[in-house]
Amino acid sequence: MDTVRVLAPSGMLGAGWDHATVERGIALGADVISVDGGSTDSGPYYLGAATAKTTAKAVARDLRSLFMAAAGAGIPVVVGSCGTSGTDTGVDWVAGIAAEVLAEEGLDLKVARIYSEQDAAGLKEYLDRVHPLPPLGNLDAETLESCTHIVGAMGHEPIVEALRAGARVVLAGRATDTAVAAAYPLMMGMPAGPTWHAAKIIECGGQCTSNPRAGGVLATIDTGGFTIEPLDPASACTPISVAAHMLYETANPHRMREPDGTLDVRDAEYTAVDDRIVRVTGSKFHHAEQHTIKLEGARVTGYETMSFTAIRDPLVLAEIDTWAELMRTLITQRVGQTLGLADGEYAFDLRLYGHNAVLGELEPETGPPREVGVMLLVNAPDQATATAVAKVANPLMLHLPTPSMDYLPSFAFASSPAEVERGAAYEFVLNHVVDCAPLELFRTEFGVEGKTRA
Template sequence: MNEVRILAPVGMLGAGFPAATVARGIELGADVIAVDGGSTDSGPYYLGSGTAKTAAAAVAADLRLLLRAAAEARIPLIVGSCGTSGTDSGVDWVAGIVREIRAAEGLNLRVATVYSEQQPAVLRQQIGRIRPLPPAGELDPPVLDSCTHIVGMMGHEPIVAALEAGADVVLAGRATDTAIAAAYPMMKGLPAGPIWHAAKIVECGGQCTTNPRAGGVLATIDHDGFTIEPLDPDNACTPTSVAAHMLYETVNPFTMREPAGTIVVSDATYRALDHRRVRVEGSRFEPAEQHTIKLEGARITGYETMSFTAIRDPHILGQIDTWAALMRKMIGEWVGRTLGLGDGDYEFDLRLYGHNAILDEIEPDRGPPREVGVMLLVHAADQRTATAVAKVANPLLLHLPTPDMDYLPSLAFATSPAETERGPVYEFALHHVVEVDSPTSLFRVTLPEAEDA
């Protein structure tokens, strides 16, 4: 093929997009629809628990539009990082939604699933080929067994394998955001430089436009570069808005590592073709000597209970740091006296929203706050202990005065009961890559036969 047109409808499946923008992309000759289904942006919980951040109804609404469009245009639909974190359960969850839509809409589509979850026993055999990414240290093998879920981040190759096997729809586990868009044009033999740069720019849908809320974009890749335009006729791409996306989630705005190599855009040029389309040329891709797959794993660190109260008392707010220091001291004393717990048995965090909760000591506005929300987060090895500590702190969160007050103030709990059990708390335990001889060896592709609805 001399060129490939990639339709990127939205930055994340389930976020929603105007139906008219997808219709316009099809009219403009889209060859493939590519959409990301997940991220680690929201922390380790979704990987650790194997659950999705997005609502099933929202994902179904987006998929219904995309599956219809793909079927009518007879072009592939690729979804990566299904179920937020790309676990096997996440892939199956999205596949179940697709199955229901396919039956309800009468769509005869071959759906492939690509699984990316990794087993600790298999990875232990690869210890000598697993190396840390900064700032992580060398992998301690027991860490693998401590993880509730581990995924490998695939490049384009497993997705291409599914497409070459005849899939109309590919539902992939954890994948690089760029691999989702790069797979189809890589399969068609276009140059890697323009492909990977274009894939990076379209990964978040309309974020590379002047109005990211107006829908996604269409990237047309050829042998010399790519052209990008918004799907909304009233939206625009500019050289600045397109070039700026290389600043997003990258260590270096001129390079970005993929499993197979590195995108290099230091010589790229960005030229406005008109008031809404941008032409990019000069990108290149440098293949790596060793193909690597990034490993992501999450594990439970304990259990958490949260309380939240609000302060409007101007006297307390005038010396809020003194009040917070007293609160921390009193919680430790009361918990020790009442529950017999020491510092090693639990930990807590007191966050003052409205006063340095975001910027802490670098907050430029040093004036007293007008109102403050106080969040208490208690972390312990079990839920019962975490909740018990929060309950001991309850009277303090309701009535603690400053040292110079001769009366008990009344603060305002946001909920009743004041304590909310948040359940298990997770942390990322793996920030490593594993060297592989084959880019598809860690992944499993299934391609069931199409079903007539």
């Protein structure tokens, strides 16, 4: 093939799109449809609990759009990081939804499921081949065993293997965002530099356009570079909007590591073909001597209970930092007095939304805020303790005056009861890569019936 056209309808399966934009991509000659099913953007909970961020109805709606378009055009569909975090349960969850959609539409498409979840016992055999990424240190067996779920972020190779085996729908576990879009062009012989660069630009669908809400994009990859075109006729790509996506989720806007090597865009040139389409040339890819797979793992850090109140009292707001410090002191004292808990047996965070909750000390605005939402987040070894701490804080969250006030103010709780139990809280504890062959950590099965279907 002289060119390969990759249709990216959106940045995430389940986010929704106008089906007309997919139809337009098909009319423009798309050779493959690729879409990401998740990422680590939304935090460790989805990996730790093996739970999807998206709802089944939204995923079904999007899969129906893709399957109908792809079946009519005779092209494959590739979905990566199924179920948000790419666990085996997530792959089987999406496969189950896919099975229902295929049956309802009377479509017979060969489905491949690629599993990327790892077990701690198996990974212990690789410890001498595991290397930490900043800021973490060396990995030990205890950390592996503490994880509820671990996944490896696959490159393009397992997806290519499934496509070569005849899959028309590939449902992959955790994969790099770019591998999902790069797999088919690389299989068809497109050069690595333009392919990986194009895959990076289209990973979030229309985010590289003038109207990210309007739909996805079509990347046309050839031997000399690639072009990017929005699927919504009213949207546009510009050299700046396309180049800017190399700033997104990268430590270095000029270089980006993949399992197979490093994308290098230092010499890339972005040229407007017209007022909607951009052509990119000069992208390079440096193949690594050693293939690596990034490991992601999450573990339970405790159980959380949240309480939220709102302050509009101008006297309290004029001394909001003093008030917050008094609140922290009194919560600690009263929890010790009533529950007998010492530091280290629980933890809490007090965040003042409307006053430095997002930027903290980096906040450039000064002066008293007009209103503040106070969020108390308690973490403890069990849910009952977390809720007990929040209940001890309840009177303070409702009526605490500043040191200069001689009366009790009243604040407004956001809910009743004020304490909202959030269940288990998780943290990422793996940020490591393991030296291995491209297919070594992954398992591919065909059909829609998974072994761990939720």
